[in-house]
Amino acid sequence: MDHIDKQILFHLQNQARISMTELGKCVSLSQPAVTERVRRLEENGVIEAYRTVISPEKIGKGTVAYVLFRTKECYPFLDFCRSAPEVVECYRISGEHNYLLKVMTDSTKSLEEFGSQCDPYGTYTVLIVMSSPIDPKFLIPSLEKVNLIADPE
Template identity: 70%
Template sequence: MDQIDKQILFHLQGQARISMTELGKSVNLSQPAVTERVKRMEEKGIIEEYRTIVSAEKTGKHASAYILFRTRDCDAFLDFVRSSPHVIECHRISGEHNYLLKVLTESTRNLEEFGNHLDKFGTYTILIVMSSPIEHKPLITLDEE
């Protein structure tokens, strides 16, 4: 991956729907050349997918939390979190807890109810998000070497 590929990734992170013509102008390449580079990065798995970031609050999800979870029955726990519409991330972690969940619910009352459902799978600590000063930070920056 060269500096031009990094520039392409930088621009795609900020606006994944940018046209290949506009992207080419941003990195001083022709549309066919930039299209070929993007296609190559997709094939290599450097670009995994394109996403839309949806506003949680504007879709009625006003409570955001992280949950540190400890369980001995990982299979049942994972079946539950995979089927839950509230869990948007689940990570296996090391240390005192097995899992870290990111959860979005309509309210803190709904968050409490979700916690009540978790009781049968193990123990947990809920960390309610008060604010998010850095919500989405780009992975690729142009000042990297």
């Protein structure tokens, strides 16, 4: 992956719906050349998917929590997590707990009900998100850094 690929990724992570013509202009390549590079990034698994960022509050999922979970029944617990619509992310972690879940519900009451459904699988600690003062960061943080990596002086 060269600096042009990193520039392409920078632009796509900021606006995944950008046209190939416009993307080509941004990275000084023709539309066919940039299309081929994007296709190669997709085939190599660098680009895994294109997604829309949805406002949780606007769709009634304003209660967000992280759940630290400890279980000895990993497979049944994971089956439960896969089928629970409240679980939007699940990570296997090291330390005192086995799993970290990101859970979204419409209310604290629904979050409590979700916790009750978790009871048969083990013990857990619920950390309710009060706010998110820092926006999610991009993996390719800035075009300037991409260019500095390409042209170290």
